[in-house]
Amino acid sequence: MRRVLIVTLTLTLAVSCGRETPAPSATSTAIDENLPQDGGTIIRRLQADVATLNPVIPTSRYDRLVMNYIFTPLVGLDVDLKPAPALATKWDISSDGLNYVFHLDPKATFSDNTPVHASDVLFTLKKIVDPATEAAQVASGFDKIDMTRTHVVDDHTIAVGFKEAFAPQLTKFNDVLVMPEHVYSKGDFKTAFNFNAVGSGPYKLVRRVAEKEIVLERREDYWGRKPFLKTIIFKPIIDFITAWNALKRGDIDETEITSDIWALNNSRPELQKTINFTRFYYLSVNTVAWNNRGPILSDKRVRRALAQCIDISSVINNLYHGTARAMNGPFTPDQWAYNPNVPVIQFDPAAAQHALNSIGWLDTDHDGVLDKDHKPLNIELLIFAGNPSSAQFGQLLQSELKKIGVAMTLTEMEPTALLQRILAGNYDSAYLSWDLDPDPDPYGLLHSSQWPPHGQNVVFYKNPEVDTLIDAGRREFNQSKRVDIYRKLHELVAGDQPYTWTLQVSVKWGIAKRVHGVKLSKGWGLFLWYPGEFDWWIPESQRTHDQPAATKAQAQPR
Amino acid sequence: MAAYLARRVAYAVLTFFGITIVTFTLIHSVPGDPVTFYIGKSGTHGVPPQIVAAIKHEYHLDEPVPKQYLWWLRGIFTLDFGPSVIDHRPAMDRILEVLPNTIALNVIAFALSALLGIPIGLWSASRSGHLFERGSSVIFFLLYSLPSFWVAILLMQFFAVRHQWLPLFGMTSDDYLLMSTAHRIADRIQHMVLPSLALTYAQLAFYARFTKSALTEVIHQDFITTARAKGVSVHAVMWKHALRNALLPLVTLLGLTIPYLLSGSVIIETMFQWDGVGKLYFQSLASRDYPTVLALTVVTAVVTLFASVVSDVLYALADPRVRVEGKR
Numbered sequence: 062m063r064r065v066l067i068v069t070l071t072l073t074l075a076v077s078c079g080r081e082t083p084a085p086s087a088t089s090t091a092i093d094e095n096l097p098q099d100g101g102t103i104i105r106r107l108q109a110d111v112a113t114l115n116p117v118i119p120t121s122r123y124d125r126l127v128m129n130y131i132f133t134p135l136v137g138l139d140v141d142l143k144p145a146p147a148l149a150t151k152w153d154i155s156s157d158g159l160n161y162v163f164h165l166d167p168k169a170t171f172s173d174n175t176p177v178h179a180s181d182v183l184f185t186l187k188k189i190v191d192p193a194t195e196a197a198q199v200a201s202g203f204d205k206i207d208m209t210r211t212h213v214v215d216d217h218t219i220a221v222g223f224k225e226a227f228a229p230q231l232t233k234f235n236d237v238l239v240m241p242e243h244v245y246s247k248g249d250f251k252t253a254f255n256f257n258a259v260g261s262g263p264y265k266l267v268r269r270v271a272e273k274e275i276v277l278e279r280r281e282d283y284w285g286r287k288p289f290l291k292t293i294i295f296k297p298i299i300d301f302i303t304a305w306n307a308l309k310r311g312d313i314d315e316t317e318i319t320s321d322i323w324a325l326n327n328s329r330p331e332l333q334k335t336i337n338f339t340r341f342y343y344l345s346v347n348t349v350a351w352n353n354r355g356p357i358l359s360d361k362r363v364r365r366a367l368a369q370c371i372d373i374s375s376v377i378n379n380l381y382h383g384t385a386r387a388m389n390g391p392f393t394p395d396q397w398a399y400n401p402n403v404p405v406i407q408f409d410p411a412a413a414q415h416a417l418n419s420i421g422w423l424d425t426d427h428d429g430v431l432d433k434d435h436k437p438l439n440i441e442l443l444i445f446a447g448n449p450s451s452a453q454f455g456q457l458l459q460s461e462l463k464k465i466g467v468a469m470t471l472t473e474m475e476p477t478a479l480l481q482r483i484l485a486g487n488y489d490s491a492y493l494s495w496d497l498d499p500d501p502d503p504y505g506l507l508h509s510s511q512w513p514p515h516g517q518n519v520v521f522y523k524n525p526e527v528d529t530l531i532d533a534g535r536r537e538f539n540q541s542k543r544v545d546i547y548r549k550l551h552e553l554v555a556g557d558q559p560y561t562w563t564l565q566v567s568v569k570w571g572i573a574k575r576v577h578g579v580k581l582s583k584g585w586g587l588f589l590w591y592p593g594e595f596d597w598w599i600p601e602s603q604r605t606h607d608q609p610a611a612t613k614a615q616a617q618p619r
Numbered sequence: 620m621a622a623y624l625a626r627r628v629a630y631a632v633l634t635f636f637g638i639t640i641v642t643f644t645l646i647h648s649v650p651g652d653p654v655t656f657y658i659g660k661s662g663t664h665g666v667p668p669q670i671v672a673a674i675k676h677e678y679h680l681d682e683p684v685p686k687q688y689l690w691w692l693r694g695i696f697t698l699d700f701g702p703s704v705i706d707h708r709p710a711m712d713r714i715l716e717v718l719p720n721t722i723a724l725n726v727i728a729f730a731l732s733a734l735l736g737i738p739i740g741l742w743s744a745s746r747s748g749h750l751f752e753r754g755s756s757v758i759f760f761l762l763y764s765l766p767s768f769w770v771a772i773l774l775m776q777f778f779a780v781r782h783q784w785l786p787l788f789g790m791t792s793d794d795y796l797l798m799s800t801a802h803r804i805a806d807r808i809q810h811m812v813l814p815s816l817a818l819t820y821a822q823l824a825f826y827a828r829f830t831k832s833a834l835t836e837v838i839h840q841d842f843i844t845t846a847r848a849k850g851v852s853v854h855a856v857m858w859k860h861a862l863r864n865a866l867l868p869l870v871t872l873l874g875l876t877i878p879y880l881l882s883g884s885v886i887i888e889t890m891f892q893w894d895g896v897g898k899l900y901f902q903s904l905a906s907r908d909y910p911t912v913l914a915l916t917v918v919t920a921v922v923t924l925f926a927s928v929v930s931d932v933l934y935a936l937a938d939p940r941v942r943v944e945g946k947r
Binding site: 112113118120121192193195196197198200201202204251252255271272273274294296297298299300302303306307309310312475476477478480481482484495496497498503504505506511513514515516517606 | 649650651655656657658659660661662663664665666667668669670671672673674677702705706707708716772775776779780783787788789790791793889890891892894898905906907
């Protein structure tokens with residue numbers, strides 16, 4: 062009995078049919094300003110230049126922002142981050158979860174006008190799993206692929222085999238940005254495609270000038286639903302103040318803004334005339350990581366007592382101007398795994414002190430610091446240097462803990478050095494931020510097999526019951542059963558407090574008012590999901606960036 | 620002279636190898652390596668062990684440290700420092716791309732601050748004690764102590780946001796590729812104004828104060844008093860006797876500035892999105908890009924040593940005592 066999962070394109074096709082022909086130009090008749098208009102140029106900010114345009118070896122999310130226009134993933138993610146048709150219009154998964162068959166869109170072509178074949182998908186998968194490619198970000202999603210059972214069925218069908226059933230696997234195919242074999246099999250794979258790209262996406266690369274710009278132009282021969290904007294320009298601007306000024310000047314059309322810039326500007330009427338302010342949550346969480354192997358912090362009652370000293374509402378209101386929300390456990394409210402019945406740990410220093418006293422932490426030597434067996438309750442908190450709000454969070458926690466007799470020392474460290482220390486297990490606690498995957502599987506963070514160096518369980522947490530649930534969740538393909546597993550997991554882990562999940566800080570964005578059709582996804586915000594940025598449009602009367610430069614094809618790697 | 624030169628060069632070569640060992644040891648003793656950088660970038664899932672092994676192999680991290688040093692030493696002679704951790708391109712390519720941008724900006728800032736700062740310093744020394752001169756001293760002191768990021772923000776706010784007279788960031792305009800040569804030059808100059816101003820103001824204040832104190836010191840020496848007593852005019856004393864002597868320490872100072880022309884300012888280059896050495900150095904350090912960091916260090920070290928050899932030789936030419944001392 063095969064459990065077949067088929068996603069049909071009916072709905073998307075119905076939408077796209079109505080849009081095959083571009084909207085009429087302004088000169089013809091009066092335009093309804095509320096209907097999307099074809100054409101125009103948008104200038105987007107990159108927070109750092111991309112390292113490469115090679116879709117298999119992105120090193121940051123900015124690389125992916127650009128690649129998303131040029132390449133098409135095998136499987137898309139929709140506004141709810143659920144798998145949706147993309148290059149593959151439908152797929153079948155065997156009942157044991159070990160075999161996938163993808164059916165490619167037969168109309169799909171690359172920007173060099175060659176058809177997309179299943180052999181190109183196979184080539185891309187081979188490149189991803191080849192260790193020499195060093196596809197550090199993508200390869201971990203294909204750990205269990207069985208290349209002997211992965212083969213081309215026909216021009217538009219590919220079978221992919223896995224050694225283990227893995228429920229989140231389908232979402233991992235969102236990272237498979239298919240490349241044409243006849244282009245990418247030539248030259249040095251890791252360096253030949255930093256400045257050029259051939260993909261099956263709706264845009265093609267015009268030029269990339271390092272640290273200055275990446276210019277993309279819409280493919281008029283695109284095989285799928287054509288997006289509205291004709292030209293996309295990415296400009297790397299590292300500094301947030303510069304980017305904010307650039308948005309005000311109209312040099313760029315969108316940028317992330319800091320909490321401070323947001324608080325100062327989002328209600329100024331003169332800015333609201335030209336800028337839309339929006340905020341939302343990524344799948345990103347701030348946590349205090351407790352080293353569960355440490356002599357003091359191995360006791361979950363201690364961890365919980367420390368968590369009770371975090372004045373979360375004060376942090377949210379004073380550090381983030383009210384634009385953050387408290388967490389109750391490992392999953393965010395935007396994930397289906399989230400358990401709303403788990404309470405947020407309330408700020409209650411008196412209860413914390415009582416709890417610590419009751420398990421033997423008492424100030425026997427009257428030095429103001431609790432002790433047990435002649436050892437003081439002294440904890441070091443590592444903080445990423447250069448992040449003012451993290452430092453302030455640390456100071457706030459430190460002062461609250463001091464009131465109940467817990468000494469906390471704060472150590473600011475450069476990010477990579479800090480990471481090195483927590484991976485080595487050489488720390489008490491650290492204030493971290495994790496970016497979570499669209500699938501909630503917490504294996505890498507919480508499973509006991511994932512202690513460094515094997516994974517990112519940097520708190521060295523081990524609970525056999527949790528391990529069992531995580532394993533079950535990875536094997537369970539029935540969504541409602543999976544939901545039950547993760548809600549149970551959420552409750553269990555929140556009780557153990559291996560981490561104290563503190564809050565989510567909302568991401569703030571400023572977008573030029575002329576950009577229309579902007580929608581938000583829960584978890585990924587403005588883009589990378591489908592259709593996301595492909596629905597953006599700019600009314601013809603408000604196009605200020607249309608320049609001949611953007612349309613003139615000119616390859617110039619600097 | 621030839622013997623002196625040979626000895627000087629030999630010292631420089633020895634110093635160079637000393638620098639390579641120190642830099643190599645330093646960068647390797649900073650916690651974290653390229654693998655940590657990859658892990659940090661890969662979110663909640665780790666990097667598969669076979670990829671860790673591949674990364675270690677690519678950067679020779681799987682070999683004993685002395686052997687890693689020898690790999691790198693080989694790189695110095697072949698000018699191939701290996702691929703950058705960030706984008707796998709040869710580290711040297713990236714450096715050669717950004718070096719001209721930094722030099723251009725620094726040379727302008729240096730020229731401006733020397734050409735304006737030195738005359739201002741001379742002027743204030745000749746007016747020493749006047750109310751106006753004292754006021755200007757205070758202003759220069761203030762300028763010298765203003766943080767550059769703050770000045771950069773003010774410059775941006777005034778010249779690029781409030782009055783849109785100048786571009787806010789970047790090195791060229793969007794339509795640069797379509798411009799005529801003359802327009803391209805004008806466009807580049809426009810983009811240079813704000814960052815070079817932000818680099819200039821502190822240096823200018825420094826040169827002004829340095830020149831002033833050098834000249835003031837000379838003015839109080841006996842031979843100036845003698846010249847005055849002889850009846851030489853104030854003007855001639857100032858420009859013929861005092862200035863020439865005051866310029867000596869200044870020339871030394873200017874010589875020492877040469878290596879700085881190659882090292883970019885992280886803050887200014889980042890704020891103005893200037894694709895220069897400072898930004899590259901910072902990014903490379905943060906990502907533990909060993910090949911790029913080490914290559915950048917070699918380039919800077921070579922230029923610094925070269926400049927110091929040249930200035931020593933020039934000094935020896937000007938002052939025979941240096942050569943005699945060397946022969947002892």
